[in-house]
Amino acid sequence: MLAVFDIDGVVADVRHRVHHLEPPKSWRAFFREAADDTLLAEGARLVTELATDHEVVWLTGRPEWLRRTTAEWLAGQGLPGTELHLRPERDYRPARQYKLDVLRRLASRGIAAFVDDDSDVIDTALAAGYPAVLADWLPRDPALRDAQDRLGRT
Ligand SMILES: [Mg+2]
Numbered sequence: 001m002l003a004v005f006d007i008d009g010v011v012a013d014v015r016h017r018v019h020h021l022e023p024p025k026s027w028r029a030f031f032r033e034a035a036d037d038t039l040l041a042e043g044a045r046l047v048t049e050l051a052t053d054h055e056v057v058w059l060t061g062r063p064e065w066l067r068r069t070t071a072e073w074l075a076g077q078g079l080p081g082t083e084l085h086l087r088p089e090r091d092y093r094p095a096r097q098y099k100l101d102v103l104r105r106l107a108s109r110g111i112a113a114f115v116d117d118d119s120d121v122i123d124t125a126l127a128a129g130y131p132a133v134l135a136d137w138l139p140r141d142p143a144l145r146d147a148q149d150r151l152g153r154t
Pocket of ligand 1: 006007008009010116117118
């Protein structure tokens with residue numbers, strides 16, 4: 001069974017780079033600084049706990065070009081799991097659609113838990129029958145919410 005985890009706002013503290021989503025918006029700057037995120041203790045604790053009897057899979061709205069940075073960051077933080085799903089190039093669908101799509105592809109392996117900090121993503125996953133849990137330990141910035149929900153970029 002899989003434990004599927006989002007990254008930003010779940011194990012990675014994005015607050016230091018959210019200002020790049022305010023005008024003048026710079027997506028590249030926002031994502032480029034992902035290597036400097038600090039670890040969120042609550043998320044790290046939960047993923048470590050679930051990793052004892054589940055396979056951890058990462059599901060992020062980060063773009064595919066951030067794969068290496070993201071993989072190195074996860075390993076550097078001592079987090080388990082090496083399977084990493086990132087948003088394909090030019091896929092600008094709302095996060096809830098993109099992530100539901102990936103969950104459907106993973107479903108045959110059994111999904112024991114799916115943890116994300118976006119309540120729309122969680123609602124969509126629950127409605128589709130997945131055991132989704134809202135990560136609520138980091139307050140979501142309005143600029144980030146807009147980016148994820150309306151612009152489909154993270
Ligand atoms: Mg997130």
